[in-house]
Amino acid sequence: MTQLFRIIRRHALSGVAMLLLATVHLAPARAAGTPIVIGGTLGLTGAFAGPSAEYKAVYDYWLNEVNKKGGLLGRPVKMTIYNDESTPTIAQSLYNRLIDTDHADLLLSPYTTFVGGAIVPIVLSHHKLLFNGGFVGINIFRAARGSIIGSYTYQEPDYTRGLFELLKTLPEQQRPKRVAIFTAQNPFPLVVRDGVNGQGGAINYAKAAGATVVVNEQYPPGTTDFTGLVQKAKAAHADILLELGLPDDSLQVARTIQQQGYKPAIFCVCGSQVSTLPAWPKLGAAAEGVIGTTVSWPNQPYRDLSKIAAFFKRRGYETVPTYGIVSYAILQVLEQAVDGAKTLDQDKLKSYILSHEFHTVAGDLKYQADGTPAYSEIVLQYLHGKNEVVWPKQFQTSKPTIPMP
Amino acid sequence: MFALFFLPSRHGQRRIVGGRLATLAIAAGLVGYGAMSSNLGAIDTLGTVFMYLVVTQAWNILGGYGGYLNFGMVTYFGIGAYASAVLFQYFGLSPFLTAPLAGAAAALFGLLIGIPTLRLRGAYFAVITIIITFAVQLLMLDLPFTQGALGIFLSPLAANPVFVERLFYFIFFALAATATTLVFAVENSNFGWALVAIREDEDAAEVIGVRTTAVKWTANALAAFMTGTVGGIYAQRILYIEPTGTFALDISLNVVLMAVIGGAGTWQGPVIGVPLVLLVAEALRVTVTSEVNRVIFSIIVILIALFVPGGIMGLLQEVRRRMRPLVRKSAGETMPRTGG
Numbered sequence: 001m002t003q004l005f006r007i008i009r010r011h012a013l014s015g016v017a018m019l020l021l022a023t024v025h026l027a028p029a030r031a032a033g034t035p036i037v038i039g040g041t042l043g044l045t046g047a048f049a050g051p052s053a054e055y056k057a058v059y060d061y062w063l064n065e066v067n068k069k070g071g072l073l074g075r076p077v078k079m080t081i082y083n084d085e086s087t088p089t090i091a092q093s094l095y096n097r098l099i100d101t102d103h104a105d106l107l108l109s110p111y112t113t114f115v116g117g118a119i120v121p122i123v124l125s126h127h128k129l130l131f132n133g134g135f136v137g138i139n140i141f142r143a144a145r146g147s148i149i150g151s152y153t154y155q156e157p158d159y160t161r162g163l164f165e166l167l168k169t170l171p172e173q174q175r176p177k178r179v180a181i182f183t184a185q186n187p188f189p190l191v192v193r194d195g196v197n198g199q200g201g202a203i204n205y206a207k208a209a210g211a212t213v214v215v216n217e218q219y220p221p222g223t224t225d226f227t228g229l230v231q232k233a234k235a236a237h238a239d240i241l242l243e244l245g246l247p248d249d250s251l252q253v254a255r256t257i258q259q260q261g262y263k264p265a266i267f268c269v270c271g272s273q274v275s276t277l278p279a280w281p282k283l284g285a286a287a288e289g290v291i292g293t294t295v296s297w298p299n300q301p302y303r304d305l306s307k308i309a310a311f312f313k314r315r316g317y318e319t320v321p322t323y324g325i326v327s328y329a330i331l332q333v334l335e336q337a338v339d340g341a342k343t344l345d346q347d348k349l350k351s352y353i354l355s356h357e358f359h360t361v362a363g364d365l366k367y368q369a370d371g372t373p374a375y376s377e378i379v380l381q382y383l384h385g386k387n388e389v390v391w392p393k394q395f396q397t398s399k400p401t402i403p404m405p
Numbered sequence: 406m407f408a409l410f411f412l413p414s415r416h417g418q419r420r421i422v423g424g425r426l427a428t429l430a431i432a433a434g435l436v437g438y439g440a441m442s443s444n445l446g447a448i449d450t451l452g453t454v455f456m457y458l459v460v461t462q463a464w465n466i467l468g469g470y471g472g473y474l475n476f477g478m479v480t481y482f483g484i485g486a487y488a489s490a491v492l493f494q495y496f497g498l499s500p501f502l503t504a505p506l507a508g509a510a511a512a513l514f515g516l517l518i519g520i521p522t523l524r525l526r527g528a529y530f531a532v533i534t535i536i537i538t539f540a541v542q543l544l545m546l547d548l549p550f551t552q553g554a555l556g557i558f559l560s561p562l563a564a565n566p567v568f569v570e571r572l573f574y575f576i577f578f579a580l581a582a583t584a585t586t587l588v589f590a591v592e593n594s595n596f597g598w599a600l601v602a603i604r605e606d607e608d609a610a611e612v613i614g615v616r617t618t619a620v621k622w623t624a625n626a627l628a629a630f631m632t633g634t635v636g637g638i639y640a641q642r643i644l645y646i647e648p649t650g651t652f653a654l655d656i657s658l659n660v661v662l663m664a665v666i667g668g669a670g671t672w673q674g675p676v677i678g679v680p681l682v683l684l685v686a687e688a689l690r691v692t693v694t695s696e697v698n699r700v701i702f703s704i705i706v707i708l709i710a711l712f713v714p715g716g717i718m719g720l721l722q723e724v725r726r727r728m729r730p731l732v733r734k735s736a737g738e739t740m741p742r743t744g745g
Contacts, residue, residue: 100446
């Protein structure tokens with residue numbers, strides 16, 4: 001009886017052992033050890049709640065993917081994202097907490113320059129890198145000397161560069177020449193307009209293209225009535241209208257233009273692109289022919305771009321919002337940098353990033369010394385109810401319609 | 406519960422001494438914590454608590470004692486921040502040195518703006534304070550020397566992060582202690598009584614000889630000075646100021662919320678309300694979501710408005726009033742003491 005029991009037990013144990021081996025073999029790679037903590041904040045409530053919620057969705061998506069693949073450096077990845085309530089002082093306090101209490105190994109930036117600019121000194125004073133898919137700010141990047149790693153492929157001075165490159169492709173006699181510029185009183189659009197140290201900026205690009213700026217007006221934050229500005233541009237016979245603002249005011253300018261019956265040859269919403277592109281369908285006819293810009297487009301052969309487009313389609317977006325691209329791209333850079341450098345040491349990561357190429361949804365990114373990727377941009381025009389790529393030519397999905405319909 | 410020690414007592418000398426000792430012990434504890442702790446998150450949060458305590462105490466002078474609801478404290482705060490930042494930008498002067506000048510600039514503005522606005526009462530005064538905030542914000546967007554919407558960057562201090570956070574912790578702590586002492590002095594002065602008289606019935610106060618305009622004017626300028634000074638230091642702490650964030654209405658609303666929850670019109674109110682609101686918000690922020698803390702505070706404010714108009718201090722005073730006969734009974738007192 002005892003012997004029979006031993007035989008059964010031996011076979012049962014062998015069976016269990018084989019089952020365990022099979023399970024280990026068949027299971028996906030599973031990370032072990034102390035989690036790598038990635039920390040950051042987003043304005044999940046307050047003025048920037050809309051885009052911030054989408055950033056969070058992308059972060060969660062990436063986190064799930066990366067942990068399925070076995071984490072980073074063989075360790076699971078944990079993400080601690082606090083709500084900064086779209087407020088700089090709260091963000092500052094939370095970044096101190098992330099660094100000091102949560103011991104975050106890697107830091108992600110918050111959304112928007114307004115909040116992001118305030119936490120940069122804290123992050124840099126701890127000799128940490130800031131992985132920044134949240135904001136542009138060429139001056140902030142330059143001051144950080146490569147310690148802020150960005151994923152926006154064009155900074156404020158170059159926001160209108162693509163548009164004026166597109167203009168150069170038109171025959172000389174067809175090029176519009178009189179420019180009206182509306183600029184929101186916000187740090188970012190002002191640099192889009194003026195450039196930095198005489199470089200870039202809509203005014204400089206317009207002059208270089210042989211155009212004259214006939215209207216150059218600023219408007220305060222929260223402006224909802226643009227009738228006066230639009231009338232001024234119309235009276236000045238401006239045939240290029242550049243709206244350099246934030247999403248809400250840009251959409252309002254588009255509505256006003258249609259209401260006032262003003263038809264410039266080109267109307268470019270060349271300010272914040274983060275959430276405007278997916279909003280055009282809601283404007284109906286007022287959006288027809290409007291030009292905008294973004295970082296990349298699903299017809300480009302960039303890693304995982306179709307996957308992220310499908311992700312946003314499931315979330316109800318026909319057009320991938322720009323923040324969806326840059327938020328995923330910065331995590332791809334982070335992932336490839338940690339995998340490539342095989343360390344979390346911030347100095348080694350910085351050296352690695354500045355000397356390697358990263359394959360992301362925003363493109364194959366090569367970094368400049370200031371931590372910004374080399375320039376690339378997509379110019380879109382909203383035609384027949386959808387966004388079409390009109391520049392650069394190799395990625396065109398439609399010829400530009402100028403004058404706009 | 407330590408707030409019980411702050412309750413003013415007309416009869417219990419022992420309680421006054423106990424209250425002062427408790428206050429000193431808490432202050433010593435905070436100094437010790439600031440000096441010993443290297444928990445940056447906590448030091449930073451407490452620094453913010455002290456900063457708001459100054460502004461809330463400043464609001465308390467005219468808003469709490471005088472009954473003039475000012476929803477525009479951020480105007481003085483922003484003017485102070487800009488005064489410091491502009492002096493740094495054009496003259497290279499450190500905001501640590503120019504903070505009193507920032508306070509003076511805000512006080513001057515408070516004096517000027519007080520001439521027309523302090524003639525208004527009730528809701529009209531409350532509304533005009535909000536309008537002034539927006540007007541000054543627009544001015545900062547358009548004035549060339551403020552660099553408009555681009556804002557002004559200040560240089561970070563060349564020191565390690567723990568030292569920097571400690572420095573702001575102690576500066577704000579010192580300012581908060583000074584502001585609280587000042588408000589305590591106001592509460593126990595003729596000036597304070599004049600403000601209370603204005604709050605209770607301004608016309609009657611004027612009839613009995615209170616120089617209401619001068620009292621309100623002084624209170625407003627004093628509040629502006631305190632707030633402007635702390636705004637000047639804030640500029641050096643945040644290192645980048647621009648009109649939208651610096652003049653955010655949220656700051657004004659938070660100040661009123663903290664004073665009302667703690668108990669407006671008492672020097673202890675802000676001491677209770679500010680840490681309560683900020684520390685609970687911080688705790689909720691890192692544990693649950695921030696939407697929850699907004700809902701919680703909204704419910705608290707509604708409950709306070711309905712049942713405890715005097716805030717937590719009002720509630721504590723009510724509890725003590727009800728307990729007094731029981732205490733006397735247990736002490737064998739049959740007649741109220743008449744002093745002497």
